[in-house]
Structures are given as C-alpha cells and as structure tokens.
Amino acid sequence: MLQAAAVDGDRLERMIARRVVGEPLEQVLGWAEFCGMRVAVAPGVFVPRRRTEFLVERVVQLLGSEIRPVVVDLCCGTGAIGVAIAQRLDVVLHAADLNPDAVACARQNVTMGEVHEGDLYDALPVDLRGRVDLLAVNAPYVPSDEIRLMPPEARLHEHHVALDGGADGLDLHRRVASGAPAWLRPGGTLLIETSRAQAESTAAACADAGLRPTTLSREESTLVEAVAPVIFVRA
Numbered sequence: 612m613l614q615a616a617a618v619d620g621d622r623l624e625r626m627i628a629r630r631v632v633g634e635p636l637e638q639v640l641g642w643a644e645f646c647g648m649r650v651a652v653a654p655g656v657f658v659p660r661r662r663t664e665f666l667v668e669r670v671v672q673l674l675g676s677e678i679r680p681v682v683v684d685l686c687c688g689t690g691a692i693g694v695a696i697a698q699r700l701d702v703v704l705h706a707a708d709l710n711p712d713a714v715a716c717a718r719q720n721v722t723m724g725e726v727h728e729g730d731l732y733d734a735l736p737v738d739l740r741g742r743v744d745l746l747a748v749n750a751p752y753v754p755s756d757e758i759r760l761m762p763p764e765a766r767l768h769e770h771h772v773a774l775d776g777g778a779d780g781l782d783l784h785r786r787v788a789s790g791a792p793a794w795l796r797p798g799g800t801l802l803i804e805t806s807r808a809q810a811e812s813t814a815a816a817c818a819d820a821g822l823r824p825t826t827l828s829r830e831e832s833t834l835v836e837a838v839a840p841v842i843f844v845r846a
C-alpha cells in the first residue's frame with residue numbers, strides 16, 4: 612500500500628520510516644477505509660475504526676424513511692461517521708470537534724455538511740437546539756489510566772484528547788447525555804458508541820439525563836441508543 616501511495620523512492624523511504632516507528636498505516640497513507648469509502652486522516656487525528664461501522668448501519672436503519680433529518684456527528688474526528696451517513700441518506704449534516712487538527716481534517720472530508728469547532732454542544736449553531744433528529748457520537752471512552760496499555764499507534768500517534776475519557780472513561784458520555792435533551796427534538800435519538808464493559812454506565816448516564824436507553828451489541832461493537840421523551844401538552 613505504501614508502494615502504491617509513494618510517488619518516488621525517496622517518498623517511499625520516508626513513509627516506511629514513519630511506519631517503522633509506529634505511526635498508524637492510515638496516517639502515513641493519509642486515508643482510512645471506512646464504510647467502503649476512503650476518508651482523509653491527518654497526523655495525530657483519530658483513525659476511524661471498523662467497529663464504528665455498526666453505528667452508521669444503525670443510523671441508516673433508524674432514519675431510512677425520514678425526510679432530510681438533521682444529523683449531528685459530535686466528536687467527529689475525521690468526520691467519517693457523518694460522511695458515511697450522508698453518503699447513504701439525504702440528511703442535513705453538522706459535524707463538530709474540539710481539536711483543530713480533527714476539524715481541519717473533517718473539513719476536507721465533509722463536503723455535504725458543516726463542520727464546527729468547539730467543546731461538545733458549544734460548537735453547534737444555536738438554531739439547532741431542540742431540532743436534532745439524531746446525535747451520532749463516538750466520543751473518547753478510554754479510562755485515563757488505561758491509555759498506557761494501548762498499542763503505540765494509538766498511545767503515541769493519536770491525540771490524547773481523542774482517547775481520554777477521564778478516570779472511569781465516561782466523563783464525555785455523561786456530558787453528551789446530559790446535554791442531549793436540549794438539542795434533540797422530542798422523540799429524537801442519541802446513538803453513542805461505548806464498550807461492552809462500560810455499556811451499563813453509559814446507559815445509566817443517558818437514563819439520568821431523562822432519555823430512554825437500550826444497549827445494542829454486535830461482535831466487538833456496543834452502542835447505547837437513547838430516545839428523548841415526547842411530552843404531550845394538552846391544549
């Protein structure tokens with residue numbers, strides 16, 4: 612793959628040297644395969660994982676018949692999730708990330724939506740409040756103390772802000788869940804990737820926020836799907 616990507620021998624040598632010191636193949640190549648597409652990946656930016664394709668498939672099942680739903684890819688990294696959704700469905704797409712390298716990379720990938728920079732919901736245009744049909748989130752969820760156990764590709768070559776979920780790994784999940792009801796439309800859905808071991812706690816964070824959570828698993832991928840309440844107001 613490096614040979615195919617390098618334009619000349621010098622370039623190939625430089626790419627091999629980067630790979631030898633543990634830089635992820637995707638960052639060296641400049642792209643990752645995700646949901647059958649090539650997504651641009653810049654140095655330091657989280658490499659989209661194949662397990663996250665499960666989240667995209669679930670979004671497509673959930674939104675298949677809706678007309679131009681509003682989808683937010685929060686903690687978007689390269690924007691892979693949002694781009695894969697927009698390739699499959701006609702959606703109004705917003706993607707957001709805190710990390711400027713990730714935002715620059717997502718701006719390369721997300722050609723059919725808007726990319727915003729900032730801390731979680733603070734990055735989003737205020738007119739989306741209460742109007743989001745689906746929040747698709749793969750936020751960091753590695754407990755801080757377990758980052759040292761990760762392979763060097765992640766530990767040394769992906770920004771720690773993309774991995775570190777705080778002491779129990781769930782700091783971001785709790786913040787995403789508590790902010791979700793204000794941004795989702797009534798009956799809208801938060802889909803959040805988690806691990807099998809953390810699923811119960813992620814689901815509890817969603818329930819604490821007043822959402823109705825269900826846990827879905829496939830192979831090594833686990834999601835919590837949490838629905839916002841629909842409040843009927845009597846006339």
Ligand SMILES: C[S@@+](CC[C@H](N)C(=O)[O-])C[C@H]1O[C@@H](n2cnc3c(N)ncnc32)[C@H](O)[C@@H]1O
Pocket residue numbers: 657658659660663685686687688689690691692707708709710713729730731748749750751752772773774783
């Ligand atoms: C695990 S990576 C996932 C990236 C992408 N969603 C994917 O699946 O490929 C988490 C991303 O969350 C971003 N992030 C971390 N803390 C954030 C925050 N407070 N607000 C917004 N984005 C944040 C990181 O910069 C990183 O790009």
